[in-house]
Amino acid sequence: MADEILRVEDLHVSVEDTPILNGMNLTIHRGEIHVIMGRNGAGKSTLASVVMGHPAYEITKGTIHYMGTNIEEMSVFERARAGMFLSFQYPAVIPGVQVGTFLKKSVQSVSEEPLKGRAFRKELNAAMAALEMPKTVLSRYVNDGFSGGEKKRLEILQMLLLKPNLALLDETDSGLDIDALRIVAKGINSVAPQAGCLIITHYQRLLDHVQPHFVHVMIDGIIAQSGGPELALKLEKEGYEWLEAATEA
């Protein structure tokens, strides 16, 4: 069996006593790209946040295993250091903290060995070139005054540098123009073979650039249907009504 990265079993999650996830099941192996689609409010972002350990979400039932370990007791930073990564839909602004400093400290915090300055700079330069990011980004403050596209590129840059085993990408494609979309997809494709990937999206268009192995549709906090890339195409064409009708029936 392939290398198991994430196993979510019968996961029930609430925020302030409102149930959001109602029995999610999902297993991701290394090298697999999974896509989750669904309407707003279906629980897609909640799934990504709860896997990353957001303290506002309460797991009322079920388990999350990461690389064979139940991670319920692990804090957010421990998950990051263990190789989990979340690309945020709305990355936080950290005023006064320069991107360059932030990246270096972040990579240092997840790596077990002391960071080698020259090697890090070389890798950083290569990753920024691949994402077509100007060097001037490094002296700007983290996400401060960034356009939507700039923020998403910075998320992908962090993913390339942190080299996660599990990459959770929450609507990373939203608000990107076609060139930015292509570049972001390039970043995802370079990380995907070595990691388990979970991409949350509303749109088929990212899937023109990234080939998923599985597409899942979430409705009311569970996966209502799973399939291959053809499922995304069908959703794009026909919307969610047929699936919702089937679920209710």
Next chain:
Amino acid sequence: MSDEAREAVGDYKFGFHDPENATIRFDKGLSEQVVRDISALKDEPEWMTDIRVKAYHHFMERPMPDWGNCGELNNIDFDNVTYFLRSSDATEKDWDDVPDDIKNTFDRLGIPEAEQKWLGGVTAQYESEAVYHSIREDLEAQGVLFLDMDSGLKEHPDIVKKFFGTVIPYSDNKFSALNTAVWSGGSFIYVPKGVHVEMPVQAYFRINAQNMGQFERTLIIADEGSSIHYVEGCTAPTYSTDSLHSAVVELIAMKDAKIRYSTIQNWSANVYNLVTKRGVAHENATVEWVDGNIGSKLTMKYPAVLLKGEGAHAEVISVAYAGAGQHQDAGAKVHHLAPNTTSSILSKSISKNGGRSSYRGMLQVTPKSHGCRSKIVCDALMLDSNSRSDTYPTMEIGNPTADLEHEASVSKVSGDQLFYLMSRGFTEEEAMGLIVNGFFEPFTRELPMEYAVELNKLLELEMEGSIG
């Protein structure tokens, strides 16, 4: 350090103290005789003795301020303060001649190393007087005077007499009166016309003894078209009883001159820090205060600038950090006394673990001062909900052509910021440290690099062990 000592010192890393080896130590308490004795010991001219005695009487008669943190001010026991303590009989020019225990202290504070690397001159004051002093030869050759204040008075009495107390008279406030009565040490600087001192000069103030009062007096005069950057640092040991630091700093920037005065005040949490700092800027001159208040029990300090000449400019950038049991009552005062003068005030404060920070500001534009511009920005960041931040801005605008901007914000560290940073591998404390350093960045970037690095480390240390 023993565990017990560690507990007492807490996170404050300069809380160590050395044995007291005083050569002269006055009995605790203040009287006219103490004031006269200090003056006699220093062999001062009569006019200085007279000012001291007048100031002493003013201090005794003047009531405590009825604003600020009155409760805490009234806790000061002036009878339990040592007003003068001499630890070394000479001010040395070579660190090797400084008594070993004192030299060790400054070594631990990194002063000799900093001097070699990036400073144009250093004064190191220990208790009441300077124990070490040096200035680079090239500056001396250009006629720059940089002395401890006692030597300044001895060697250049005419200049001192001309300017001493002209910016801050003893009658200005209760603590300027106290300082004038018992002042000792501090820096005296004169920069001749047209001379630009490229490397910063530094003074470092260390209180070592318990219940000590440190009353340094600093006077900086930048003559026409000259410039200087003066840097001041301060620390003290952590004792269970209180010490008092009450300095007076007077700056005079003549026509087209520029003075920048940078402070990182990091007193231990048992020091009352009640300081009067004021500068005068003549025509087209600039006075800049870069003022960081990290430590102390209570700080009341409002660096001020009198814009006396047309086209003069004032800049005050300050940060305050108030932790448990600390009150930072800080701010800025700018008086636009001439036309076309400009000022900019940026104040940033952080409160944590029940600490309190207050911004107290004064902006004045006199009726004849047309065409003045001023921008004031006050940002407060609260790290938890039991801390406190207040703002007391006062504006007296007498001229309708004044162009004023005032922005104020109070923010809390958001859960989103913490989650984001922690998802990148930072612990909650590290995340807090980053946010705090970022918040202070507009201040930090104004500091010499070595200071900036040190300040960031200090703030990160403050965040350690602070998250419940």
